[in-house]
Amino acid sequence: MKPFYVNVGHCFARPYESRYAMLRRCLVVNPGVPLSTIDARLRALLGIRGSILSRVCALQLSPAPADWPRDLYVNQSYRRQCPQCAQQLYHTDIYALPWLVRCPIHHCAFTEKCPVCHQPWPDRVALAKRDCPGCGRASIKYLTNLLQSTDYRPIGEIVDFIKRRGPEYSLGTGRGHPEFINFDHWWREIGVCDPLFPACQAHRYPVLSSARMAELHIAYKPVRHRTTSLIPADSASELPFRRWIDTDLAVYVIKSQWYLAADFEAMKYIVSWIARHTASHPVYIHGFRNRDTNYFVKAPDCCPYCLALSLWFFNAAVRQCIVRYAGDVNHYPFCQQGQMGDFLIAREPHLMTYRGGIFYMAKNFAMWFYRRGLEIMFMDILQRVFKWRKQIKMLRKHDSVLCEQQRCWTNDAPDERCSSAIIGDRFYFFYENEHPLDHYTPPTIPGIDSLCEAHRRHLSAIRRKFDIFDYEIPQPDFSYAAFLTLFQEFNALVQRISDHRCGWR
Amino acid sequence: MGQPHIDYYDHPVFHPNRLRLETPAMKRIGEEVHRWLWTGATGGAIIGAARVGKTTALRALVSQLRTRGNEPIPSHYVTIPNRDQRTILSIFRQLCLSAKLRVTPRDRADHLADRFVYYIADRAVEADCQYAVLVVDEMQRLWPAQFNPFAELYDKLSLLDINLTVLFVGNDQECQHLFEQIEQPAYAHIRGRFFTHSTAFPGLTTKEQMKGCLAQYDHLRYPADGPTYTAYFLPDAVQDGWRLTVLSGAMWRVFREYQKNYHITSWGMQYFTAAVNTLLIDFLPRYGVEDVDDELLHECIRISGLVPDLVQRAG
Numbered sequence: 001m002k003p004f005y006v007n008v009g010h011c012f013a014r015p016y017e018s019r020y021a022m023l024r025r026c027l028v029v030n031p032g033v034p035l036s037t038i039d040a041r042l043r044a045l046l047g048i049r050g051s052i053l054s055r056v057c058a059l060q061l062s063p064a065p066a067d068w069p070r071d072l073y074v075n076q077s078y079r080r081q082c083p084q085c086a087q088q089l090y091h092t093d094i095y096a097l098p099w100l101v102r103c104p105i106h107h108c109a110f111t112e113k114c115p116v117c118h119q120p121w122p123d124r125v126a127l128a129k130r131d132c133p134g135c136g137r138a139s140i141k142y143l144t145n146l147l148q149s150t151d152y153r154p155i156g157e158i159v160d161f162i163k164r165r166g167p168e169y170s171l172g173t174g175r176g177h178p179e180f181i182n183f184d185h186w187w188r189e190i191g192v193c194d195p196l197f198p199a200c201q202a203h204r205y206p207v208l209s210s211a212r213m214a215e216l217h218i219a220y221k222p223v224r225h226r227t228t229s230l231i232p233a234d235s236a237s238e239l240p241f242r243r244w245i246d247t248d249l250a251v252y253v254i255k256s257q258w259y260l261a262a263d264f265e266a267m268k269y270i271v272s273w274i275a276r277h278t279a280s281h282p283v284y285i286h287g288f289r290n291r292d293t294n295y296f297v298k299a300p301d302c303c304p305y306c307l308a309l310s311l312w313f314f315n316a317a318v319r320q321c322i323v324r325y326a327g328d329v330n331h332y333p334f335c336q337q338g339q340m341g342d343f344l345i346a347r348e349p350h351l352m353t354y355r356g357g358i359f360y361m362a363k364n365f366a367m368w369f370y371r372r373g374l375e376i377m378f379m380d381i382l383q384r385v386f387k388w389r390k391q392i393k394m395l396r397k398h399d400s401v402l403c404e405q406q407r408c409w410t411n412d413a414p415d416e417r418c419s420s421a422i423i424g425d426r427f428y429f430f431y432e433n434e435h436p437l438d439h440y441t442p443p444t445i446p447g448i449d450s451l452c453e454a455h456r457r458h459l460s461a462i463r464r465k466f467d468i469f470d471y472e473i474p475q476p477d478f479s480y481a482a483f484l485t486l487f488q489e490f491n492a493l494v495q496r497i498s499d500h501r502c503g504w505r
Numbered sequence: 506m507g508q509p510h511i512d513y514y515d516h517p518v519f520h521p522n523r524l525r526l527e528t529p530a531m532k533r534i535g536e537e538v539h540r541w542l543w544t545g546a547t548g549g550a551i552i553g554a555a556r557v558g559k560t561t562a563l564r565a566l567v568s569q570l571r572t573r574g575n576e577p578i579p580s581h582y583v584t585i586p587n588r589d590q591r592t593i594l595s596i597f598r599q600l601c602l603s604a605k606l607r608v609t610p611r612d613r614a615d616h617l618a619d620r621f622v623y624y625i626a627d628r629a630v631e632a633d634c635q636y637a638v639l640v641v642d643e644m645q646r647l648w649p650a651q652f653n654p655f656a657e658l659y660d661k662l663s664l665l666d667i668n669l670t671v672l673f674v675g676n677d678q679e680c681q682h683l684f685e686q687i688e689q690p691a692y693a694h695i696r697g698r699f700f701t702h703s704t705a706f707p708g709l710t711t712k713e714q715m716k717g718c719l720a721q722y723d724h725l726r727y728p729a730d731g732p733t734y735t736a737y738f739l740p741d742a743v744q745d746g747w748r749l750t751v752l753s754g755a756m757w758r759v760f761r762e763y764q765k766n767y768h769i770t771s772w773g774m775q776y777f778t779a780a781v782n783t784l785l786i787d788f789l790p791r792y793g794v795e796d797v798d799d800e801l802l803h804e805c806i807r808i809s810g811l812v813p814d815l816v817q818r819a820g
Contacts, residue, residue, distance in 0.1 A: 140664065
C-alpha cells in the first residue's frame with residue numbers, strides 16, 4: 001500500500017472524549033477512506049500491537065491522561081450516548097456509567113439508538129459505513145455547529161470525582177500472623193460502574209455536594225458504613241481474636257469465646273430467617289461428608305435449608321476448631337462433581353498497605369465483619385444448593401452426564417458488593433444492607449417438612465456409625481447453651497473421624 | 506575524531522535546488538505577503554517572468570510566515586500540473602496528492618475536498634494558529650472555473666474558524682489571458698476573493714542587487730564550518746584576498762548589453778546563478794581570477810541559457 005497521510009481531526013477534539021469518539025472523528029475527517037485502509041496505514045505507521053482505537057488515540061495531540069481510571073474503559077461504551085453530544089461528534093466513556101442517568105452537558109436522556117437514523121449506535125465497524133450525521137461519518141455541512149463553545153467542565157467534575165483515590169491497600173482475612181493466608185473473600189469491592197459507587201465515593205471524597213450530584217444527574221443510592229481504628233500489627237501484644245494450640249494429639253483446641261459468640265449470633269439469625277421463610281420448618285444439622293452425586297440422585301429430595309445450614313455449620317465450625325482435618329471433615333464429592341466451587345470463608349479482617357504495613361481492626365468492627373461474612377456465606381451456599389437441586393432433578397429425568405448448561409455456576413453476588421477506604425487514620429467499610437438475608441427471597445418448596453423427614457430417615461439408615469451427625473436445632477429459642485451442645489457434638493464427630501483415620505494406619 | 510567525509514560534488518553550487526540566495530525581491534515579497542496576511546486578505550497573486558526565482562522564493566517563504574504575534578502560520582505549497590483535462594476534480598486530486606493524502610480513481614470531488622480541508626485544519630490546530638496559507642504555483646495552467654475549488658476550501662475552512670489565504674504564483678505573460686477572463690462578471694467572486702492583491706516578482710534589476718548576490722558567494726559556507734562558496738573553488742585566490750564581488754561591475758556591464766538588445770526587464774535568478782556557477786566552477790579555476798574579461802563573461806551568460814530563451818521570446 002502506498003503510504004498516505006491520515007487526518008486526525010484535531011479541530012474536533014474535545015476534552016475527556018472516548019477512543020470511540022476519536023475514531024469517529026478520524027473517520028469523519030478522512031471521508032471516503034475505508035476503515036480497513038486507515039487501520040492498515042496506522043499499523044504500518046505505529047506497529048501492529050493494539051487495536052485501531054489505541055492507534056488512533058496515539059495520534060492525538062493530547063492522548064488520554066495516564067491517570068484515567070482503568071475500570072472506566074467500559075467495554076462497548078458506545079451503546080449508550082447522548083444524542084446531542086453525538087451530533088457534535090462527542091462521546092465519553094462515562095456515559096456508559098449506569099448511575100449517570102442524563103447527559104451532564106445537555107441534560108437530556110441517554111439513548112441506545114440514534115434519533116436521526118433510528119438505528120442502534122454503531123460499533124466501530126458499522127461506524128465506518130454509516131453516513132448518518134447523527135451517528136456516522138457526518139459531512140462537513142452538518143458540522144457547522146461544532147465550534148460553538150460547549151462547557152465540558154461537568155464532564156471534568158465527574159471524571160475528577162471518579163479518579164479520586166486514597167492510600168492503596170489490600171483487605172484480607174486470615175490468621176493474625178505476618179504470613180497471611182487469604183481465602184475466598186465473601187466481599188467484592190465494587191467498581192466505578194456499580195450503582196453504589198457514587199454514594200461510596202461521596203463518603204470517601206466529598207468533592208461534590210448532593211445538590212451538585214443531582215445537577216450532574218448522578219443517581220445516588222444510599223449506602224451504610226461502619227468505621228474502625230486501625231491497629232498496627234506490631235503493637236498487638238497477642239493475636240486479638242483467637243488462640244490456637246496445635247499438637248499431634250489434640251484434634252480440637254479451645255477457641256476464643258469471642259468466636260463462638262459470633263458464630264452463635266450468626267447462626268441464630270440464620271435459623272430465625274429460615275423459620276420465617278419455611279413456616280417454622282424444623283432444621284437439622286446433618287453430616288453429608290463423603291456423599292457423592294449418585295447418592296443424591298437415588299435418595300429422596302433433601303431439604304435445601306438443612307443441607308445449606310449443615311454445609312455452612314461444618315465449614316464454619318471446622319475452621320474454628322482444627323485446620324489439620326478440615327479437608328477430611330468437609331469432604332463433599334457431590335460439591336466437586338456439581339462444580340459448586342469453593343465456599344466463601346468468613347474470618348476476621350486485616351489490612352495490608354502497599355508499603356507493607358499490617359493492621360488489624362478494633363474488636364467490635366472485626367466481630368461485625370466476621371458475623372456479616374457468616375451470613376453472606378450461608379446465603380451463598382443456599383443459592384448454590386438451590387441451583388444444584390435442579391441439576392439433581394435433571395439427572396434423575398435424563399440419567400445422563402451433567403448437562404452442559406448447568407455446569408457453569410454463576411453465583412449472583414448476594415450482597416457481596418461493598419467498598420472500603422482509609423480516610424485519615426480510620427478504615428471505612430461501605431455496604432448496602434445490614435442483613436443481606438432480609439433482602440433475599442428464596443424459592444418456595446411445597447411440602448418441605450415431609451420432604452426433609454423422608455431424606456432424614458434415608459440418611460440415618462445408610463450412615464456409618466462413626467459418621468453419624470444428626471442434630472435438630474431447637475426452635476423457636478435457639479440458645480447459646482444449645483449452640484455449645486451442637487459444637488461439642490461436632491467436636492466429638494471430628495474426634496471419631498480422627499480415630500477412624502488412625503485406625504486405618 | 507576524524508572529520509566526516511564530504512563529497513566534492515555535494516556542494517550546493519552543483520545542485521541548483523539547494524542553492525539559496527537571498528535577493529531584495531524575496532525580502533520584498535515576504536513583506537508584501539505578510540502585509541496581506543495581517544490585513545485579512547483572502548488571496549493574492551504573485552506574477553513574474555519565467556525562471557526569475559518565484560518558486561524558489563515562495564518555497565522558502567512558506568516556512569517563514571508569521572502572525573502579528575510572531576506565531577508560525579501553517580502553509581502548504583502545491584504546483585498545478587499541465588493536463589489536457591482541466592476539471593474541478595483534478596484540482597482536488599492534485600491538492601490531496603501534494604498533501605500525501607489518499608487518492609484513488611474512485612474518489613469523489615467532495616470527499617477529496619473535505620479530506621484536504623481537514624488536512625489544513627489539522628495543520629492549523631497543531632500550530633495553534635487560526636490562519637493557514639495555501640501557495641498555488643503555476644497558476645497560468647488553471648482555467649477560470651478551476652478557481653472555484655479554492656473558494657470552496659476557503660468557505661469550508663471558515664466554518665472551522667480557520668482563515669485561509671491563497672497565494673497564486675504564475676508567469677506574467679502566460680497569465681494575461683487568464684486575467685482577462687477573470688475580469689468577466691461571472692468570475693467576480695473569484696476576482697474579489699483572490700485577485701484584489703497582486704504584486705510583481707522581478708529578478709535582479711540593479712547592479713547593487715547583483716553585487717549582493719555575489720557577496721553571498723563570498724560569505725555562505727559549505728559545510729557550515731568550512732570554506733566559503735568562493736573559497737571552495739578558488740582557495741588560493743581567496744587566501745590572497747580576492748572576492749567574487751570584484752567582478753560585479755564587469756558582469757553587470759555585460760548583462761546590460763543583453764538587457765538592451767533583448768528588452769529584458771530583469772536578470773532571472775536561474776540564469777544568473779547558472780552564469781555565476783559556470784564562472785566559479787569552470788572558468789575561474791581554469792583561467793585564473795586575473796584573466797577575467799568580457800568575453801569570458803559573455804560565454805558564461807551564453808552557457809546559462811539566457812540568450813536562447815530570449816531568442817524564442819523575441820521570435
